[in-house]
Amino acid sequence: MTAALELQGLSKQFGQLKVTQDVSLKLEKGVRHALIGPNGAGKSTLVHQITGLLQPSKGRVLLNGTDITGMSPEKRVKLGLARTFQINSLFNRLTVAENIGLALSAREGRDGRLFSSITQSPELMDEAAALLHSLGLLELAGRTISDLAYGQRRLIEIALALALKPSVLLLDEPVAGVPSTEGARLFDLLERLPQDVAVLVIEHDMDLVFRFAQRITVLVEGAVLVEGTVKEVRNDPRVRAVYLGERHHG
Structure with missing residues (x-):
């Protein structure tokens, strides 16, 4: 194999x-x-x-x-091949779900700069929510990155890496x-x-x-x-x- x-x-x-x-x-x-x-x-x-x-x-x-x-x-x-993202690659003013949505849109080859398109894309936000739920992190979905404790940010880094499948x-x-x-x-x-x-x-x-x-x-x-x-x-x-x-x- x-x-x-x-x-x-x-x-x-x-x-x-x-x-x-x-x-x-x-x-x-x-x-x-x-x-x-x-x-x-x-x-x-x-x-x-x-x-x-x-x-x-x-x-x-x-x-x-x-x-x-x-x-x-x-x-x-x-x-x-994915490596855990470093803290500075998180968008601090966006929510956890929006950060995951960005990673998903990058994976799909969409233009990640169009933030509004992510929140208006139900399938991307559904996938982001499903990923966070599977990792036990759904309660953090609506929090902005800047509001998270350091340990929580490390959790989101791993979730972001997993968003790349x-x-x-x-x-x-x-x-x-x-x-x-x-x-x-x-x-x-x-x-x-x-x-x-x-x-x-x-x-x-x-x-x-x-x-x-x-x-x-x-x-x-x-x-x-x-x-x-x-x-x-x-x-x-x-x-x-x-x-x-x-x-x-x-």
């Missing part, structure tokens, strides 16, 4: 500095996969190669069997900066993500990783140290050695 996302021998060098070293990784369709590793392990550089912000020096990135290595970030999104969703430290009181909502949302979407979560919080992931890849100094199930990774002495003393902020 074709993997949703496959990295084949990715390597990245900046001059003499090797930041990604022959990384191979397979995400099966609908899997929950975590990428972990201590600070400086090269996780961000790897994610940038997946999304197209950086070109690998060697190796290939495949999305549902298609080689996307040379494609722009925008083209990758159109083919089904991706086959692969990259979650880059979804709970970073979210107060623990709001963290529970985020956990709930992660567990409600559509089963057919493969999710790669890059995360420091081991509690989240062990609760959410089915498979884990541990990256150390730009190379894969170990990959396996939660149990295998949790019990691996090499992983324990790497994380000794940095269990919650590795």
